[in-house]
Amino acid sequence: MSSLLSDTALIFGRYVRQTLRSKFQIFFGVLMPLLYLLFFGPLLTGLPLGGDGDSWQVLVPGLLLQLGLFGALFCGFAIIIEKQHGVVERMRVTPVSRLALLLGRVLRDAALFVFQAVLLVVAALVMGLRAPVGGLLIGFAFVGVLTVALASLSYALAMKVSAPQAFGPVINAVSMPSMLLSGLMLPMTLAPAWLDVLSHFIPFRYLVDAVRAGYVGEYTGTAMLYGVVVALAFAALSLALGTKVFQRAGA
Amino acid sequence: MAIISTAGLARTFHTKTGPVEAVRGIDLTVEPGEILGFLGPNGAGKTTTLRMLTTLLSPTGGAATVAGHDLVREPEAVRREIGYVAQSSGTDPQVSVREELITQGRLYRLGKEAAEERAAELAHDLGLTDLLDRSCGALSGGQKRRLDIAMGLVHRPALLFLDEPTTGLDPGSRADLWDLVRRIRDEQGMTVFLTTHYLDEADELSDRLVVVDRGVVAAEGTPEALKRRYGGSADASLQDTFLAITGRGPAPVDTTPVAV
Numbered sequence: 130m131s132s133l134l135s136d137t138a139l140i141f142g143r144y145v146r147q148t149l150r151s152k153f154q155i156f157f158g159v160l161m162p163l164l165y166l167l168f169f170g171p172l173l174t175g176l177p178l179g180g181d182g183d184s185w186q187v188l189v190p191g192l193l194l195q196l197g198l199f200g201a202l203f204c205g206f207a208i209i210i211e212k213q214h215g216v217v218e219r220m221r222v223t224p225v226s227r228l229a230l231l232l233g234r235v236l237r238d239a240a241l242f243v244f245q246a247v248l249l250v251v252a253a254l255v256m257g258l259r260a261p262v263g264g265l266l267i268g269f270a271f272v273g274v275l276t277v278a279l280a281s282l283s284y285a286l287a288m289k290v291s292a293p294q295a296f297g298p299v300i301n302a303v304s305m306p307s308m309l310l311s312g313l314m315l316p317m318t319l320a321p322a323w324l325d326v327l328s329h330f331i332p333f334r335y336l337v338d339a340v341r342a343g344y345v346g347e348y349t350g351t352a353m354l355y356g357v358v359v360a361l362a363f364a365a366l367s368l369a370l371g372t373k374v375f376q377r378a379g380a
Numbered sequence: 381m382a383i384i385s386t387a388g389l390a391r392t393f394h395t396k397t398g399p400v401e402a403v404r405g406i407d408l409t410v411e412p413g414e415i416l417g418f419l420g421p422n423g424a425g426k427t428t429t430l431r432m433l434t435t436l437l438s439p440t441g442g443a444a445t446v447a448g449h450d451l452v453r454e455p456e457a458v459r460r461e462i463g464y465v466a467q468s469s470g471t472d473p474q475v476s477v478r479e480e481l482i483t484q485g486r487l488y489r490l491g492k493e494a495a496e497e498r499a500a501e502l503a504h505d506l507g508l509t510d511l512l513d514r515s516c517g518a519l520s521g522g523q524k525r526r527l528d529i530a531m532g533l534v535h536r537p538a539l540l541f542l543d544e545p546t547t548g549l550d551p552g553s554r555a556d557l558w559d560l561v562r563r564i565r566d567e568q569g570m571t572v573f574l575t576t577h578y579l580d581e582a583d584e585l586s587d588r589l590v591v592v593d594r595g596v597v598a599a600e601g602t603p604e605a606l607k608r609r610y611g612g613s614a615d616a617s618l619q620d621t622f623l624a625i626t627g628r629g630p631a632p633v634d635t636t637p638v639a640v
C-alpha cells in the first residue's frame with residue numbers, strides 16, 4: 130500500500146513536470162469552454178430553460194463537464210508518443226505498481242482540468258454566475274472524478290492502438306454524441322421524450338444533472354445521489370480496465 | 381543453478397491476417413556470469429523472446445524461470461532482479477539525463493538520496509557526467525545507448541537483457557559499447573543476455589551463442605564450437621557457419637545500420 134502511494138506520487142510528479150514544461154497546454158484547454166461562455170452564454174439569459182436557477186447556473190456546469198469530457202478523452206495521445214519512445218515498456222519492466230502507472234498519470238490530468246475548471250468558473254463569476262460555494266466545489270470534484278474515469282479509458286485505448294491516426298477517430302466518435310446526448314449545453318428537460326429517454330443511457334447526463342443541482346444548492350436530492358454513484362462507479366470501472374491494460378500491454 | 385531456463389517458451393500473436401507464431405518453442409539455459417548472444421536474422425523472434433523473459437509479454441506456451449522465479453507466477457520478483465535495455469530508447473527526449481536516471485532509480489524503489497547518488501555514480505562510470513543536464517533528445521546515438529544501459533543498471537541487476545545494443549551505431553561507438561558490456565560483466569559478475577543480428581558482434585562479445593531462426597533454436601554453443609561443427613573448422617567465418625545453420629544469407633557483418 131505504501132509503495133502504491135509512493136509509486137503514484139513519483140509518476141504524478143514526473144507528469145506534472147511534463148505539463149509545467151509546456152505552459153501553453155495548461156491554458157489551451159480552457160479556450161473552447163471560455164468561448165462558449167463569452168459568445169453562447171449571453172444568448173441564454175432570460176430564456177426559459179426549465180428547472181431552478183438562472184441560465185448561468187445551467188450553462189456553467191455543462192461547460193465544466195465539457196472541459197473534462199474533451200480534455201480527458203484526448204489524454205491518450207500523449208501515451209502513444211511515449212510508447213513510440215519506449216518509455217512505457219521501460220516503466221513496465223520495473224517493479225513499479227501497474228495501478229500507479231495509470232493513477233499517477235490520471236491524477237495529473239485531473240489536477241490540470243480542475244485547475245482549468247477554476248479559471249472557467251472565475252470567468253463565469255465575472256460574467257454574472259451566482260451559485261453557492263458548496264455547489265462550486267462539488268462541480269470541481271465532478272470534473273476531477275470524470276477526468277479520472279475518461280483519462281483512464283483514453284490511456285487504455287491508446288495503449289491498444291498502434292498509431293495516433295487510429296486513435297483520433299474513435300475519440301471523436303465517442304465525444305461528440307456524448308456531449309450532445311448528455312445535455313451539456315442545454316438541459317434535457319427541454320428535449321422531446323425520445324431524446325430524453327436516450328440521454329438516460331449516457332452516463333454524463335447524470336453528472337451534469339448533479340452539478341446543476343449543486344449549483345442551485347440541492348445537495349441531497351436524487352440528482353446528486355445518481356450523479357455521485359454513476360461518477361464513482363464509472364471511475365472505478367475505468368481504472369480497473371486501465372490497470373489491466375497496463376498489466377498486459379502489448380499482449 | 382541456471383539463471384535463466386526455459387522450456388518450450390512460445391508466443392503466438394493473433395493478428396487481423398491470422399496467427400503469427402513469432403516464437404515457436406524455445407529451450408535454453410543461461411549460466412550466471414556468462415554473456416549469452418542470442419543471434420538470429422530480423423524477424424527470428426529475438427525481441428519477442430526477450431519481452432517474454434522480461435515479463436512484458438505473456439507467453440502463450442511453455443514455461444521459464446528467470447533469476448530463480450517463475451516468470452508467469454512471480455513477475456514482480458523477476459522484475460526486481462533484471463535490467464532491460466530495449467531496442468528503442470525508453471527515455472523521454474524532453475527530460476534531462478539526470479532526471480531520467482533518478483526517476484529510474486526511484487521506480488526501482490531507491491530513496492531520493494540513494495537514487496541521486498546512484499545516478500551520479502552511473503554517470504561517472506558510463507561517461508555521462510558532462511551530459512547530466514542535457515535533455516535526452518539532445519544526445520548522440522552512442523551517448524543515448526550508454527544512457528539506456530545506465531538506466532538498465534540502476535538497481536544493480538543480477539541479469540541484464542540488451543536488445544540489439546549496437547544497431548544504428550557508428551563503428552567507434554560499437555567498439556566502445558562492446559568494451560562497456562565486457563567491463564560490466566567482469567567487474568560486477570553480471571549475467572548478460574544480448575540479442576543481435578550482427579555476426580561480428582555475436583562473435584566478439586558472446587561466451588556462448590544461441591542461434592535462433594523462425595522462432596526456434598537452430599544451434600547453440602561457443603562461437604568456436606559452432607564454427608567447427610557447422611563451418612568445418614575453428615577458423616571458419618561465422619558467416620559461413622550461420623549460413624550452414626539457417627540455410628539462409630546472414631545479416632550483414634559490417635556496421636551499416638539496418639532497419640529493424
Ligand SMILES: Nc1ncnc2c1ncn2[C@@H]1O[C@H](COP(=O)(O)OP(=O)(O)O)[C@@H](O)[C@H]1O
Binds near residue numbers: 379402
Ligand atoms: N505485437 C506483435 N503483433 C504481431 N506480430 C508481431 C508482434 N511482435 C512481433 N511480431 C512478429 O513476430 C515475428 C518476430 O518478431 P521479433 O521478435 O520482433 O523478431 P526479431 O527481434 O528477431 O527481429 C515477426 O514476424 C514479427 O512481425
Ligand SMILES: [Mg+2]
Binds near residue numbers: 467640
Ligand atoms: Mg528485434
